[in-house]
Amino acid sequence: MTLSPGERIAARLAEHADGPVPDVVVEPDAEQLARAAAAALVARLTAAQAVHGTASVVLTGGGVGTAVLRHVAVLAEEPAPGQDVDWTAVDVWWGDERFVPADSDERNEGGAREALLDRVGVPAERVHAMPASDAGFDTPEDAAEWYAGELAAAAQDGPLPRFDVLLLGMGPEGHVASVFPHSPAASDRRPVVAVRNCPKPPPTRVSLGFPAITSAEEVWLLVSGEGKAEAVAAALGGADPLDLPAAGARGRRATRWLLDAAAAGRLPGASG
Numbered sequence: 001m002t003l004s005p006g007e008r009i010a011a012r013l014a015e016h017a018d019g020p021v022p023d024v025v026v027e028p029d030a031e032q033l034a035r036a037a038a039a040a041l042v043a044r045l046t047a048a049q050a051v052h053g054t055a056s057v058v059l060t061g062g063g064v065g066t067a068v069l070r071h072v073a074v075l076a077e078e079p080a081p082g083q084d085v086d087w088t089a090v091d092v093w094w095g096d097e098r099f100v101p102a103d104s105d106e107r108n109e110g111g112a113r114e115a116l117l118d119r120v121g122v123p124a125e126r127v128h129a130m131p132a133s134d135a136g137f138d139t140p141e142d143a144a145e146w147y148a149g150e151l152a153a154a155a156q157d158g159p160l161p162r163f164d165v166l167l168l169g170m171g172p173e174g175h176v177a178s179v180f181p182h183s184p185a186a187s188d189r190r191p192v193v194a195v196r197n198c199p200k201p202p203p204t205r206v207s208l209g210f211p212a213i214t215s216a217e218e219v220w221l222l223v224s225g226e227g228k229a230e231a232v233a234a235a236l237g238g239a240d241p242l243d244l245p246a247a248g249a250r251g252r253r254a255t256r257w258l259l260d261a262a263a264a265g266r267l268p269g270a271s272g
């Protein structure tokens with residue numbers, strides 16, 4: 001039997017794992033990674049709607065994250081049989097956002113709206129954007145508290161709604177959402193946190209914290225490029241989430257790493 005690169009890597013990771021092994025999918029390049037992730041996301045949201053009537057997704061900013069949304073928009077134009085998401089019944093949340101004015105190009109929200117949300121017609125009341133700095137909140141702490149309230153208001157029981165899929169990009173140093181290594185957010189137990197002095201600009205942000213990230217049914221990490229290969233290997237090798245936040249990004253039912261070959265290059269079993 002011939003194993004795919006992802007299966008080969010997963011088998012090697014399983015040899016040393018003491019817990020559930022994440023799924024690993026490896027595509028040849030970033031473009032094919034975005035395409036494959038888009039198809040998988042459509043399938044997952046369709047399946048969630050079949051069970052619950054609605055679906056929910058938590059979006060990420062970043063290069064691959066936004067490319068995935070562009071591919072989802074293409075798939076929405078001509079849905080494959082049985083893969084037809086009802087976009088009027090999808091709740092959209094964000095994993096992190098930059099606390100900058102609403103019209104700033106730095107907003108993750110703007111990229112997602114342009115790539116997908118405005119094209120498929122998600123109703124405004126289902127698009128749960130994190131506040132911009134000119135939206136009536138003086139501080140990112142106020143914005144984070146408000147967003148936590150929005151999450152609680154949408155929850156059936158407990159402080160958080162159901163997240164069917166939570167998408168994350170990852171920085172070369174292992175940050176996910178806006179949780180950076182050794183930052184206060186990495187050990188904060190609140191579902192939504194304010195982020196100041198962020199090492200990657202812009203410095204002021206709002207982010208889901210680990211309690212919200214790990215509440216998702218499925219967490220998918222979308223990572224491309226050789227510059228991230230070392231962090232991918234460390235995260236999957238069991239690094240401490242304080243050192244490498246991506247290592248702590250796990251879903252309740254599944255954790256999937258969707259990689260291109262360059263990002264997977266330092267994983268055990270990656271070559272050969």
Ligand SMILES: O=C1O[C@H](COP(=O)(O)O)[C@@H](O)[C@H](O)[C@H]1O
Binds near residue numbers: 168172176177178200
């Ligand atoms: O700052 C951020 O960066 C990460 C990763 O972005 P990428 O372009 O290197 O993939 C992103 O996931 C996060 O949402 C964003 O705010």
